[in-house]
Amino acid sequence: MTESPNNHEIYEANWAEWVDMKVYGPASRWLRFLIGNVLDRIPADFAVRSILDVGCGEGTITNSLAMRYPDARVVGIDFSATGIACAVANYQRSNLEFRHDLSSKTLGEDFDLVTAFEVLEHVEDWRDLLGRMTEASRKFVLLSFPTGRMRPFEQTVGHLRNFEKGEVENFLAARGFAGVAVNYAGFPFYSPIYRELCNLTNAGGNSFTRGRYGLRQRAMAEIFYRAFRHFSSRRRGGDQFCGLFGKSQGPARFAPTGAIL
Numbered sequence: 001m002t003e004s005p006n007n008h009e010i011y012e013a014n015w016a017e018w019v020d021m022k023v024y025g026p027a028s029r030w031l032r033f034l035i036g037n038v039l040d041r042i043p044a045d046f047a048v049r050s051i052l053d054v055g056c057g058e059g060t061i062t063n064s065l066a067m068r069y070p071d072a073r074v075v076g077i078d079f080s081a082t083g084i085a086c087a088v089a090n091y092q093r094s095n096l097e098f099r100h101d102l103s104s105k106t107l108g109e110d111f112d113l114v115t116a117f118e119v120l121e122h123v124e125d126w127r128d129l130l131g132r133m134t135e136a137s138r139k140f141v142l143l144s145f146p147t148g149r150m151r152p153f154e155q156t157v158g159h160l161r162n163f164e165k166g167e168v169e170n171f172l173a174a175r176g177f178a179g180v181a182v183n184y185a186g187f188p189f190y191s192p193i194y195r196e197l198c199n200l201t202n203a204g205g206n207s208f209t210r211g212r213y214g215l216r217q218r219a220m221a222e223i224f225y226r227a228f229r230h231f232s233s234r235r236r237g238g239d240q241f242c243g244l245f246g247k248s249q250g251p252a253r254f255a256p257t258g259a260i261l
Contacts, residue, residue, distance in 0.1 A: 007122045007158040011080040014204070015058050019086050020213040022060045026224035027194065030232070031117065031144060032064055034185055034242040037234065038142065039068065041181040041244055046139060048072050052111040054133060055079075055119035059087025059098060065115070066096040072112070077101035107132040115142040120168070121159045127171060134175045141177055141245045143168065147184065148191060148239035151199040163241065177245040186238030189231040194224070195239070 022028045042048065049072050053062040056076030066074040076098045078084050084100040091098075099106060107114075114137040120126040133141055146154070150162040169179055186194075203209055208217060232238065 004124075004160060005155055005158045008079060010156075010158045011057070012082045014210075015080055015083040015086050017210040018204070019058050019060075019090065020211065020217075021209050022058055024213045024218055024221045025209065026221050026228055027190070028060065029221075029225045030190070030228040031240070031242070032061060033229065034183065034234065034240070035061065035064075035117070035142070035144065036068070038181045038183065038242055038244045042140065048112045048139070050111040051075070051113045051115065052077070052106060052109070052136060054104060054107070054114065054116040054129070055122070056087060056098065057083045059083075059091045061115075061117050062087065062098070063091040063093070063096065066091075066093045070095060073097075075099060075106060075111075077104060077106045079104075104129065104132065107136045109136060110138055111136055112138050113140045113142060117142075117144045118146075120145050121154075121161055121163070124160065126161075130168070130171060131175065134172065134177060137177075137247065139247055140180070141172065142243070143245075144240070144242045146239055147241050151195060153199045153202050153204065156202065157204040162239075168241070169243070169245075172245050176248050178248040180244040180246045182241075182243040182245075183235045184238050184241055185232060185234050186228075186240040187233045187236075189227050191239035194228075 048069050051065055051069065051072055051074045053065060053076040056062040056078050057080070059076055062074060062076035072095060074096050076087060078100065079102050081100050084098050087098040114133045116133065120130065120143065123129050146162045147165055148162055150159060165184065169182060213221070
């Protein structure tokens with residue numbers, strides 16, 4: 001039996017070396033682009049005044065949320081002390097806070113929007129964590145995660161699973177959250193092309209993607225990012241899930257089609 005990866009050890013050891021990859025790396029930039037597109041689906045009259053980013057890591061996406069919603073209180077939490085140290089060192093805003101939170105106690109508070117980007121595939125009991133996220137959310141839950149076939153390199157960065165299509169949507173529907181914008185992006189350049197390339201090069205562990213990015217790394221990352229933008233699907237046919245869900249009970253209510261009830 002293959003031993004499950006130890007995510008705490010992996011991320012304590014590597015976050016400091018992955019900061020530039022998260023800032024400049026093409027897949028990370030493309031994910032932020034997808035997140036922005038999904039957030040555009042929130043109607044203007046559904047004000048977002050508080051955000052909790054679960055598993056914020058080194059803080060790049062959390063910071064982008066704080067930039068997008070300058071009037072909202074934005075909190076990022078993570079079980080990695082190294083990740084939080086990187087986040088605090090790199091991002092300071094008046095509306096932004098980072099917390100080292102080993103057991104996600106912050107989920108005991110209430111937020112308008114609760115997010116988790118590339119997190120659930122690392123969590124042993126993802127249903128428990130996502131259930132707690134729904135309880136903490138007053139209005140919305142926003143998620144991203146990989147689906148489809150899991151490559152060997154993904155285990156080296158702590159993946160325990162890739163999700164089946166509809167698996168998370170059904171779980172959320174049973175807890176009163178309807179899909180507002182549910183996208184499976186990335187065909188063909190992100191998947192299978194880029195994911196197979198990452199597998200061949202051990203993307204999380206090779207010297208080209210780790211540490212500070214120089215001119216060569218940034219130029220290559222820019223080329224790949226443009227390929228993601230122009231040669232990957234944004235809504236259907238891909239393996240990269242990015243979805244926004246609205247509470248279908250209470251003051252903020254959405255129908256499964258995304259229309260406000």
